[in-house]
Amino acid sequence: KAGVTQTPRYLIKTRGQQVTLSCSPISGHRSVSWYQQTPGQGLQFLFEYFSETQRNKGNFPGRFSGRQFSNSRSEMNVSTLELGDSALYLCASSPAGSGKDGYTFGSGTRLTVV
Amino acid sequence: AQSVSQHNHHVILSEAASLELGCNYSYGGTVNLFWYVQYPGQHLQLLLKYFSGDPLVKGIKGFEAEFIKSKFSFNLRKPSVQWSDTAEYFCAVNGNAAGNKLTFGGGTRVLVKP
Numbered sequence: 193k194a195g196v197t198q199t200p201r202y203l204i205k206t207r208g209q210q211v212t213l214s215c216s217p218i219s220g221h222r223s224v225s226w227y228q229q230t231p232g233q234g235l236q237f238l239f240e241y242f243s244e245t246q247r248n249k250g251n252f253p254g255r256f257s258g259r260q261f262s263n264s265r266s267e268m269n270v271s272t273l274e275l276g277d278s279a280l281y282l283c284a285s286s287p288a289g290s291g292k293d294g295y296t297f298g299s300g301t302r303l304t305v306v
Numbered sequence: 307a308q309s310v311s312q313h314n315h316h317v318i319l320s321e322a323a324s325l326e327l328g329c330n331y332s333y334g335g336t337v338n339l340f341w342y343v344q345y346p347g348q349h350l351q352l353l354l355k356y357f358s359g360d361p362l363v364k365g366i367k368g369f370e371a372e373f374i375k376s377k378f379s380f381n382l383r384k385p386s387v388q389w390s391d392t393a394e395y396f397c398a399v400n401g402n403a404a405g406n407k408l409t410f411g412g413g414t415r416v417l418v419k420p
Contacts, residue, residue: 225408235396235410248407282350284408292338292357295408297350 194218196285196298204304210271213301217264217285223247224266225295226258229280238281241266273305308333310399312411320419321389327382327414329397339380340398340408341371350396356380367391389420 197216205211217224225248226238237250241260258268264285270277280300286293313328331337338357342350354365361373371382380397397411 227408227410234412235398235408237407237409240407250407284350292355294340294352294355296352297342299349 196283196296198281198283198298198301200301201299202302202304204306205273207273207275207305209273210269211273211303212267212269213281213283213303215266215268215283215285215298217266217283218296221285221287221296222264223286223288223293224260224264225284225286226266226268227282227284228252229282229300230278235282238268270303275305278303278305308337308399308401308407308409310397310409310411312395312397312414314414315412316415316417318417318419319387322386323418325382325384325387325391325416327395327397327416329380329382329411330378331380331397331399331409332378333399333401335401338400339371339373340400341365341369341380341382342396342398342410343393344396344413345393353382353395387416387418389418392416392418 199214223242225240229235240248244260255271260266280302282300283298284295286295309332311330340355341353343353344350353369354363356363356373364370369384394413394415396413398408
């Protein structure tokens with residue numbers, strides 16, 4: 193059973209650019225969540241998608257957005273990149289999003305903004 | 307708002323020693339509780355979870371955790387650690403009403419000396 197796949201693994205972008213990250217959940221999982229991990233702020237929730245709808249959103253500016261497709265694959269987009277957006281972005285999937293599921297995390301996309 | 311506090315940022319111990327990592331949370335309703343582990347260079351993995359029933363839960367690799375509702379705590383324990391337990395450990399909370407929105411503690415880095 194394939195795990196959660198995130199692409200690309202590494203990205204280097206310039207300040208002001210935009211970036212799109214991709215996440216393919218485990219087959220059959222309908223909930224996809226995104227997290228940002230940094231040394232200073234730790235793991236912070238960005239948003240969650242379930243059945244193509246954003247169900248929860250964290251405290252991030254509107255430059256951070258996402259979407260989910262009918263096959264449950266998800267993308268997140270960050271526009272007008274800032275140096276502080278450098279982080280490891282993690283995607284997690286769970287079967288039905290009941291809150292009691294164990295979430296399976298991907299290996300992440302490491303974004304460096306220069 | 308949910309919050310999670312992990313008391314120790316760094317723990318150093320020798321093989322065969324016992325490990326206990328503290329976790330306290332703040333949330334007004336029913337919660338689902340998780341411990342995740344991140345081994346060096348690897349993705350987050352679920353160690354164990356609690357959402358109801360017996361407050362002592364057993365997870366993988368010999369870990370267990372005890373939910374004490376009156377203390378808002380969910381401490382992780384292992385009676386005898388191995389060098390391979392060197393990792394960062396994260397406590398996380400998901401309020402039942404929050405869908406899939408994990409709030410993580412700041413993490414505890416555990417170094418087990420051979």
